[in-house]
Amino acid sequence: MEDRTNEYESSTWRQWHTPVILAIAVVLLVSNIYFYWDHHQLQQRLRRIQNSVESDLQTLRENTASSAQTTAKTLEELRTQLDDERGRAMQAANQAAQNARRHADDLAAKIQTEHAKAQEQVASALGEVKEVASTRIAEVASHVNTVDTQVAQARSELDKTVAELRSVRGDLGVESGLIATNAKELAALRELGERNYVEFNLAKTNKPQRVGAINVVLRKADPKRSRFTVDVIADDKKVEKKDRTINEPVQFYVSRARQPYELVVNEVQKDRIVGYLAVPKVETASR
Template sequence: MSITPSPVPGSEKQLAAEPTPASPASSSPAKSSYLPLIAVAVVMVLGLGGLFLYTKSLSDRLNQAQLSLQASLSSQSQSLEQITRRLDQTDTRQTDLQGEFSSTKQTLGSTQAEIQKARQMAAQLAKQQQESSQQLSSQLGQLAQEQEATRGNLGSLSTDVTGVKGEVKSTQAELEATRSELKRVIGDLGVQSDLIAHTRTDLEALRARGDRDYTEFDLRKVSKRQKVGTLQLELKKTDEKRQKYTLNLVADDKTVEKKDKNVFEPVQFYQQGYRQATEIVVQQIFKDRIVGYVSAPKIRDPQTTAAKAN
């Protein structure tokens, strides 16, 4: 920027007529012409200084704002990291909740099935209970009818009890008579026999004693011998009118004829190994048929058995 002083009127002629040397009076206006320039320079310096101060203040503010922004960004970054961690935890929790929900759903389905089954069982039990109640009511009604009938039969029952008592007394009397009939007699070998059974009741009483073995027989007149216990018997003839009979018996490979024997007569013989006699007792005689039993000792004689073995 340049400043040119404006010309003074009438001075052009003087300057053109004669040149004059510079003097102190003419240099004063030149100095005064630099004052505005200096003032402008001062203003510019002041402006630049103010601008520098403003720029520095603005720079400080910017730095402070940048630091604050960085701090804010750092805080926001930390917050963002915390939020990210929370989101991760939330995702994990959500996954766990989904697993728990699936498990709960399955459990709920199983529970609903069990509830349905329990309801069905309860309905079935209720039905059975109703049927049982109806059946019980029917049975109670029938029982009441039977009780009424029983009350009506009490009189006849008392009569029946009296009759049973009479039958018991009669049975006791028959037992006493049976005991009196079980007598010992002399057999055909002249040996006192065992007790003689005249009836089946007598025979059962003898069996109950357990002293001897008893085998019943129903022997008919046939061509073959009949095995009775350890014996073989063959009926030869019968005399129904006189109540006599004749038979052959085979014991220990020996055949013995017992001729004209009477009913209830003990037919005696000895078997090897036994000290007591074996007896045949005929209780009934028919035409070509006899009915009776064989009484054999239970205890073998050790000496007789040893002698047979030797």
């Protein structure tokens, strides 16, 4: 019984095992064929790539050789051009140097000629200047002598005029300075410089008229008697000087000076007086 069973199992195993083996064998065979074909295709592809690379390398070698020849030829041409340019540049530089030396020589000769002409002109001008200077010096010396003579005459006349001036007592009883009776004597007083002098020509009016640092109002003018009456306004104070005569120092004090101001009338006309105001040189600042 067991023998039959074993025989049956053995027969059954052979029935399904054989197809499996055949199938595996077919798969292996197909796989080997595929791998062989793929390997063959890969070798062909690698061969084509190698041929292409070798062809490219050959082309590159040829192009490189051609490019090297072209570059060498170009470099040679450039070297030739550079030598030519260097030669032309040196020639131009030599020519420029020669021209510069020639121009410098011409300029030096021209400068020397102009310098000689200038020296001649300067010498001639100096001679003319010396001649003119001698003439002018003589003229100036003569003019100085004339001026000195005129100054001496003016000083003599001034001394004479000053000697003729007189000093009188003013209306305040103070001894006045020298009194001028006309324009010539007033000019002599100015030359002495003892006081400052302000001339005036006042008409009769009710309004104060400015004379130096004071105001004056002419109230009355009597040409027949050579007398006049004025109001003197100084330091905001008004003082009447009544019935005064010509060439009489009309004296009054102001806060700025220790000496009195002096109003001197040299001429009395109809409704007008002409004279000057004598102001002390030294004054103090007003408060």
